[in-house]
Amino acid sequence: GAVVSQHPSWVICKSGTSVKIECRSLDFQATTMFWYRQFPKQSLMLMATSNEGSKATYEQGVEKDKFLINHASLTLSTLTVTSAHPEDSSFYICSASIAGTSTWGEQFFGPGTRLTVL
Amino acid sequence: KQEVTQIPAALSVPEGENLVLNCSFTDSAIYNLQWFRQDPGKGLTSLLLIQSSQREQTSGRLNASLDKSSGRSTLYIAASQPGDSATYLCAVRLTQGAQKLVFGQGTRLTINP
Numbered sequence A: 001g002a003v004v005s006q007h008p009s010w011v012i013c014k015s016g017t018s019v020k021i022e023c024r025s026l027d028f029q030a031t032t033m034f035w036y037r038q039f040p041k042q043s044l045m046l047m048a049t050s051n052e053g054s055k056a057t058y059e060q061g062v063e064k065d066k067f068l069i070n071h072a073s074l075t076l077s078t079l080t081v082t083s084a085h086p087e088d089s090s091f092y093i094c095s096a097s098i099a100g101t102s103t104w105g106e107q108f109f110g111p112g113t114r115l116t117v118l
Numbered sequence B: 001k002q003e004v005t006q007i008p009a010a011l012s013v014p015e016g017e018n019l020v021l022n023c024s025f026t027d028s029a030i031y032n033l034q035w036f037r038q039d040p041g042k043g044l045t046s047l048l049l050i051q052s053s054q055r056e057q058t059s060g061r062l063n064a065s066l067d068k069s070s071g072r073s074t075l076y077i078a079a080s081q082p083g084d085s086a087t088y089l090c091a092v093r094l095t096q097g098a099q100k101l102v103f104g105q106g107t108r109l110t111i112n113p
Helices: none
Strands: A004-007 A010-013 A019-025 A032-038 A045-051 A067-073 A076-081 A090-097 A107-109 A113-117 B004-007 B010-014 B019-025 B032-038 B044-051 B056-059 B062-067 B072-077 B086-095 B098-103 B107-112
Touching: A004 A090, A010 A019, A019 A032, A019 A090, A019 A113, A032 A067, A032 A076, A032 B098, A045 A067, A045 B098, A076 A090, A107 B044, B004 B086, B010 B019, B019 B032, B019 B086, B019 B107, B032 B062, B032 B072, B044 B056, B044 B062, B044 B072, B072 B086
Parallel strands: A010 A113, B010 B107
Antiparallel strands: A004 A019, A019 A076, A032 A045, A032 A090, A067 A076, A090 A107, A090 A113, B004 B019, B019 B072, B032 B044, B032 B086, B056 B062, B062 B072, B086 B098, B086 B107
8 A cells, every 4th residue: 555656757858848747646645745856866855745735835945936736636746847957857756645644644755757858 | 954864875795794874863853763765766665664752663674773862763784685785765754743854865785795
């Protein structure tokens, strides 16, 4: 149980285009989803936290107009990188959590999406 | 601001050795601490989760300890195998009211056959 999927697993796009990444909880309902970014040989940095049906909360330094997050249902969150540039190339990982379990708020991670902007 | 540090950044040992990975955090007000494994280009696999009230957790050849007052955790790997080669990340959850995880930089472990 507690499986999280991401699609696509990798994407290559031209500079200036927008890219959408999906994060799905397959066998549970996720009250909260998180988006992380990981640059090569660095750790995960939280970008934003989203709760179903409400606006995402962005971490300091993350441009909310560039990284659009939609959490329209309890099993799906999307991250759209708008007007992507080469510096946005990174590994994007989502996680999802449910409340009220024995390991309260434990986050289950997706397999990640590798974005390369040319 | 919570900061998580992992030492060493990289470790290479021969197969069969027992080894210890270290994680330290600056603010002891944590809800829990979690160890993850990450293979190159892949997502995270949760290894062990220790609640703030616990001292250790064990799973197979892995044992994680937590000393909240001193801000330290260790991950002990017994009888290491080449398949254990990966990057190991520790992360702390700050408070019960917030689900944020703060990650360390990771330890890149290589087990040589």
